[in-house]
Amino acid sequence: MKKKETHSTFYEYASLKELGDKQQELIQKAIDAASSAYAPYSQFYVGAAVMLENGTIIQGSNQENSAFPSGLCAERTAAFYANSQYPDTPIVALAVVARKDGKIVEKPVPPCGSCLQALLESEKRHQTTIEVILYGSSVIHRAANIEQFLPFGFTSLDLGGS
């Protein structure tokens, strides 16, 4: 038996000012997007913004449903819209923000496993990486790519493809 390990790298920031202009803009778009969330069941309002390689920013928010599994997270709403409107333009960055009880949550929320899997597909499809910025009012986390959150993501290689 061999023990094998994997590790993730992410960066922590205490304030928006530590980030670049484009990153700050993307966070602001994610904050704005949370206002369009439809979250009557969880009251958890999530906003996501993705930046494309050409600088275009696409926003998304969670869209819930009385049949709970029929809803969709903010990240996939944004990413699927981006990939359907701009199929040849890679997503290069994603910002995520959540609001609860009228306030942005203090601790950043990560994309769920299904969103990570969808974002991984978007990376592989375009052979690029997606920078991930998770905004909380007391701390901000940033990672260089989806693999930092999903080291064992399923890809076409696992299907025996290339």
Ligand code: THU
């Ligand atoms: N949600 C997101 O939109 N993104 C996340 O990263 C985590 C969870 C949504 C799904 C559901 O509408 C609500 O937040 C509570 O889980």
